[in-house]
Amino acid sequence: MASTSVSRVVPASPHEVWTLIGGFDALPDWLPYIPKSTALEGGRVRRLTNPDGDVITERLVGFNEAERHYSYAIIEAPFPVDGYVSTLRVHTVPGHDDIAEVQWSGRFDPKGATEQEVVDLFTGIYADGLDALHRTLAT
Structure with missing residues (x-):
């Protein structure tokens, strides 16, 4: 099983960041790559x-x-x-109430591509997503 993880420090408190990104259906609020999300099964599926x-x-x-x-x-x-599972997590930064660290990680089995190709794909998606989150919070 392959995996990757990307972290960014963002300019908002952990509470503010979680308020923005913590809803499972909230990706369109901060991720330009996903302009539409539809909640299904009582919000357990998007x-x-x-x-x-x-x-x-x-x-x-x-x-x-x-x-x-x-x-x-x-x-x-x-x-x-196949078998893709990802986690989005907001961490506190000790001694700083006005910033947070956001980590986006995933594990998966490549299917029809090399492990490195798939790791590079998701590393890029996570990095671009966290850069977009930073821009959203900085405005």
Whole structure:
């Protein structure tokens, strides 16, 4: 199983960051790559649409409000992987109330691509996403 993880320090308190990103259906609020999200099954499943019209369906598999993180699995997507599970987590930065560290990580089995190709794909998606989050919070 392959994995990758990307972290960014962002200019907002952990509470402010979690308020923005902690809702499982909140990706369009901060991630330009996902302009549309439809909640299904009482909010436990989200159907995402990217700008090209591709559909990505994901299921919430873990959620912890107090620790500010959630995990999800891909049900359907145009990505060359099986067994994909990802976690989005907000960390406090000791001694700083006005910033937070956000970590986006995932593990998966490559399917029809090399491990390095898939690691590079998701490393880029996570990095671009966290850069977009930083820009959203900086405005």
